[in-house]
Amino acid sequence: MTTYTFKGKKSFAGEFLDGLATFYRRRWLLKYFVQRQVTRSYKRSYLGLAWTILSPLIWVFFLTLVFSEVVGIRFRVVESDPTLNFGLFLYCGLLPFMAFSEALNKGMNSIRSNSGLVQKVVFPVELLPFTNAVASLIDKLFGIGALVIIVFVLEHRLHWQVLLLPLIMVVQLLFTLGLTYMMAVIGTYVPDMGEVIRPFIRGTFFITPILWPPERLPENLRWIEDYNPLAYLVEAYRGMILEGTLPGGLATLYFSLFSLALFAAGFGLFVRLKHGFADQL
Amino acid sequence: MTPAVSLRGVSKKYRISGGRSSRLSEVLSFGKVKRSHEFWALQDVNLDVEPGTTLGIIGRNGAGKSTLLSIISGVLQPTTGEVEVRGRLTAIFGLGTGFNPLFTGRENAMLSGLILGIERDEMLERFDDIEEFAELGEFMDQPIKTYSSGMRSRLGFAVAINVQPDVLVLDEALSAGDSAFKRKAIQRMYDLRESGTTVLFVSHSMGMVTRFCTDALLLHKGRVLTSGSPEEVADRYQEMVAKSEENKSAGMSERDRQLDYEIEHEEEEDTPTAGDVPTAGRTTNTRWVVGGAEILGLELLDEAGRPVDKLPSGGRLTVRVRLRYDEATEDSILGITLRSEKAGLEVFSTDTAREGTPLGRKYAGEQTTVDFTFVVPLGPGAYNVDASLADPHADGSDVARTQNAATFEITQEGTITPVKGLVQLPAEVEIYGLEGLQKRPGRPA
Numbered sequence: 001m002t003t004y005t006f007k008g009k010k011s012f013a014g015e016f017l018d019g020l021a022t023f024y025r026r027r028w029l030l031k032y033f034v035q036r037q038v039t040r041s042y043k044r045s046y047l048g049l050a051w052t053i054l055s056p057l058i059w060v061f062f063l064t065l066v067f068s069e070v071v072g073i074r075f076r077v078v079e080s081d082p083t084l085n086f087g088l089f090l091y092c093g094l095l096p097f098m099a100f101s102e103a104l105n106k107g108m109n110s111i112r113s114n115s116g117l118v119q120k121v122v123f124p125v126e127l128l129p130f131t132n133a134v135a136s137l138i139d140k141l142f143g144i145g146a147l148v149i150i151v152f153v154l155e156h157r158l159h160w161q162v163l164l165l166p167l168i169m170v171v172q173l174l175f176t177l178g179l180t181y182m183m184a185v186i187g188t189y190v191p192d193m194g195e196v197i198r199p200f201i202r203g204t205f206f207i208t209p210i211l212w213p214p215e216r217l218p219e220n221l222r223w224i225e226d227y228n229p230l231a232y233l234v235e236a237y238r239g240m241i242l243e244g245t246l247p248g249g250l251a252t253l254y255f256s257l258f259s260l261a262l263f264a265a266g267f268g269l270f271v272r273l274k275h276g277f278a279d280q281l
Numbered sequence: 282m283t284p285a286v287s288l289r290g291v292s293k294k295y296r297i298s299g300g301r302s303s304r305l306s307e308v309l310s311f312g313k314v315k316r317s318h319e320f321w322a323l324q325d326v327n328l329d330v331e332p333g334t335t336l337g338i339i340g341r342n343g344a345g346k347s348t349l350l351s352i353i354s355g356v357l358q359p360t361t362g363e364v365e366v367r368g369r370l371t372a373i374f375g376l377g378t379g380f381n382p383l384f385t386g387r388e389n390a391m392l393s394g395l396i397l398g399i400e401r402d403e404m405l406e407r408f409d410d411i412e413e414f415a416e417l418g419e420f421m422d423q424p425i426k427t428y429s430s431g432m433r434s435r436l437g438f439a440v441a442i443n444v445q446p447d448v449l450v451l452d453e454a455l456s457a458g459d460s461a462f463k464r465k466a467i468q469r470m471y472d473l474r475e476s477g478t479t480v481l482f483v484s485h486s487m488g489m490v491t492r493f494c495t496d497a498l499l500l501h502k503g504r505v506l507t508s509g510s511p512e513e514v515a516d517r518y519q520e521m522v523a524k525s526e527e528n529k530s531a532g533m534s535e536r537d538r539q540l541d542y543e544i545e546h547e548e549e550e551d552t553p554t555a556g557d558v559p560t561a562g563r564t565t566n567t568r569w570v571v572g573g574a575e576i577l578g579l580e581l582l583d584e585a586g587r588p589v590d591k592l593p594s595g596g597r598l599t600v601r602v603r604l605r606y607d608e609a610t611e612d613s614i615l616g617i618t619l620r621s622e623k624a625g626l627e628v629f630s631t632d633t634a635r636e637g638t639p640l641g642r643k644y645a646g647e648q649t650t651v652d653f654t655f656v657v658p659l660g661p662g663a664y665n666v667d668a669s670l671a672d673p674h675a676d677g678s679d680v681a682r683t684q685n686a687a688t689f690e691i692t693q694e695g696t697i698t699p700v701k702g703l704v705q706l707p708a709e710v711e712i713y714g715l716e717g718l719q720k721r722p723g724r725p726a
Binding site: 026028029032036040117118119120121122123275276278279 | 392
């Protein structure tokens with residue numbers, strides 16, 4: 001028999017741990033939610049889950065066509081087919097960025113777009129931003145799979161470093177979660193802030209070495225890359241998938257600590273303010 | 282016994298803001314500018330609900346009923362006060378919350394159960410019950426987008442009600458589905474109550490409250506006005522409604538009142554009346570209503586076919602009853618009853634069998650209109666008309682029934698000599714005198 005009581009305010013630490021425990025307690029619900037989010041866009045289509053692999057292929061093809069052929073940027077040469085170089089380079093950098101921006105944009109609306117759940121049932125709201133962050137990462141996991149296949153087909157080699165990428169993704173999840181939780185709170189309490197933040201999210205695309213190689217950055221602007229956690233992710237992805245190199249140890253440590261702190265801050269803010277959500281809708 | 286639900290000094294404050302711009306100026310001034318005003322949806326509510334109680338919460342729109350249920354179920358946090366709930370609580374505020382149209386009924390049932398906080402293993406165990414209860418057949422494995430809204434709510438209700446909660450909170454969720462399903466749902470609620478589940482529900486149907494609840498609570502403007510036996514509380518509520526409507530209802534036509542009836546009693550015909558529940562003079566008819574058809578409306582018409590709420594004594598009245606059969610029915614009998622409000626007794630009653638106009642065989646979904654036309658040689662005053670549909674094959678129970686469906690008034694207008702007593706019977710008067718027999722015809726009735 002479970003007992004539910006609401007007596008005044010719980011201690012912050014208690015609520016924080018309670019919130020974390022929710023993920024385990026409601027793991028099946030979480031699974032269904034993530035599954036739903038991931039398969040949502042494919043449910044209606046005839047090819048179904050095949051799209052998780054097909055859409056990255058289309059992306060690579062499209063990016064190659066536009067940037068290598070039309071614009072004519074070629075930083076990285078694929079030996080067997082020199083026209084394909086930039087598509088892979090760009091798509092590989094896009095993956096972590098898309099995971100980041102999708103999670104944040106969806107996270108911002110996660111409470112409002114589920115107002116039915118928040119207002120009508122006793123629902124563990126913690127799960128909503130979590131679902132967005134995890135689903136966007138899983139979606140990119142398919143992208144990584146497709147990318148690895150393309151690299152193998154074109155270059156006939158695989159880098160063992162790819163196998164360590166999931167570890168980086170776990171840290172990336174913490175990083176994304178921290179921000180997504182903050183966005184969820186902001187999007188619920190101050191909907192107008194969403195309009196301010198959205199351009200910033202888009203803007204990070206340009207200050208992150210996705211479209212341009214980091215070597216091109218002038219010396220006095222190096223800090224843009226050094227202090228940009230997304231830049232770390234982009235370069236880690238590229239190194240592990242395309243080049244067969246591992247990210248620097250110190251950088252990884254910094255990124256991990258930063259992500260952990262960000263998660264604690266974001267999640268803490270969220271559990272502190274979640275009780276007011278139903279009133280805000 | 283420790284109460285299953287207890288509330289101590291619970292209040293809930295809302296802020297009503299004058300619009301977006303005023304909210305902005307408030308935010309920008311860090312609360313120095315106050316453009317919004319406070320509104321207390323609940324004020325100082327104290328409540329103890331013993332386990333096994335069925336508590337009906339009644340009150341007018343905006344009285345704070347839903348807020349109270351939301352706070353009890355933990356969706357909303359009270360501004361002040363404490364709430365304690367012992368045991369597993371399931372709240373149904375809207376059926377099918379969180380359903381995804383692209384997923385099958387089965388998937389959605391699981392999802393919905395998980396949302397309500399039920400363990401996956403338990404859901405798997407109860408799946409057969411849920412499937413059987415929802416009566417969806419093959420549709421269970423079809424995407425929900427192919428469902429009708431009734432099917433959708435049936436599934437939602439089936440999940441919520443089959444999970445054996447200790448405390449069940451319902452916010453007018455019982456209007457789901459057709460009457461056959463409603464009956465089953467209410468039967469299930471009786472079962473839950475028997476097994477000791479505490480049920481809290483909001484209803485606008487006094488019939489539902491008096492028949493189904495063991496206790497009732499009347500909320501008015503966020504405060505508990507009275508609580509106690511359902512009959513007393515329902516009376517108090519009706520008194521309150523009557524008082525506040527006295528002024529505006531002076532010009533209210535019978536048509537409006539009939540509409541009110543149809544709105545308020547919408548779910549009642551299908552409610553099984555527990556034969557042993559004391560109805561305290563509320564209903565003279567304590568037969569079970571088994572369902573299978575619905576009385577959609579009852580209208581009173583004058584000779585010209587116009588709706589009427591006043592007519593002179595001796596006028597012709599048509600009682601038009603509209604029926605819908607939910608199940609195929611043979612030889613059903615529709616009866617009407619005229620009751621004098623003043624005298625409090627049945628004045629006249631007839632039915633299709635007595636009048637020799639059998640209804641015959643009706644298939645499910647068929648709609649029928651039956652007119653009863655008769656002369657009302659009645660004394661002045663108000664009269665109630667009710668209709669009931671009986672099935673001679675199901676002994677002792679009505680298929681459907683109305684309660685206070687319509688009233689009309691016999692006026693003295695146009696009559697030279699008002700009828701005295703209850704009814705003017707056709708009479709002949711013979712006077713014998715010394716001059717012999719004088720014969721006068723009695724007034725035509």
